[in-house]
Every structure is written in C-alpha cells, then in structure tokens.
Amino acid sequence: MGFNWVSNMELVKICSVGEVKEGVLKSVNIEGIPLMITLLDGEYILTSSICTHKTYDLTKGHYEDGYVTCLLHTSVFDLSDDGEPMNPPAIKALDMYKVVVKDNTIYMEL
Numbered sequence: 001m002g003f004n005w006v007s008n009m010e011l012v013k014i015c016s017v018g019e020v021k022e023g024v025l026k027s028v029n030i031e032g033i034p035l036m037i038t039l040l041d042g043e044y045i046l047t048s049s050i051c052t053h054k055t056y057d058l059t060k061g062h063y064e065d066g067y068v069t070c071l072l073h074t075s076v077f078d079l080s081d082d083g084e085p086m087n088p089p090a091i092k093a094l095d096m097y098k099v100v101v102k103d104n105t106i107y108m109e110l
Helices: none
Strands: 011-016 025-030 033-040 043-048 063-064 067-069 076-078 099-102 105-109
Touching: 011 025, 011 033, 011 099, 043 099, 043 105
Parallel strands: none
Antiparallel strands: 011 105, 025 033, 033 043, 063 067, 067 076, 099 105
C-alpha cells in the first residue's frame, strides 16, 4: 500500500536566485519581518537581520566567511551554526528560517 503525501507547507516568496550572492548579505522584509539572506558555500541562509542583543540591522555590519558582526556592540553571529552568537554581549541565537528553491525563486517555508 502506497502513501499519499499531502504538503501543508506554505511558501512566501523572498526573491529570485540571481539576487543572492555568495558572501553578500541581502536585506529583505517579509510581512513586516526584517530578514537577511545570503549564499554560504552553495547553501541559502535566511535569518533575522536584527541583532539579538540590541535592535540593530545586521546587514549594516561586517560579513565574512559566514560570520556577521554587529557594528553596535561587536557581537559576532555564526550563520553556518544556526545563527549562534560567538561572543557577548549577545547570548541568544538569530532566528533561522527554512528556504525552498523552486523555478529560480527562493521561498521561505512557514
């Protein structure tokens, strides 16, 4: 007997594949939520763009090799490790979101 899979996932369009570059943080706002997306070692990473320590836009920070540094108080977040902070004052990880790519378009899975 086979299974009849039903997908309940809802997809929200983020942008086209060509708009996201390796090593560059792209700012996006989805339904009032400030997010950032990047391509890291061939994988799309979608996360909150607001520092978990103080309200500051991380896309204005320094980004290199999967690490984004908040310019406000120099907390560093590892995007390759679920957005975990590497140093204080931030102690909470960034919110991470699942990405789905279909037909050259990037979606966020809700």
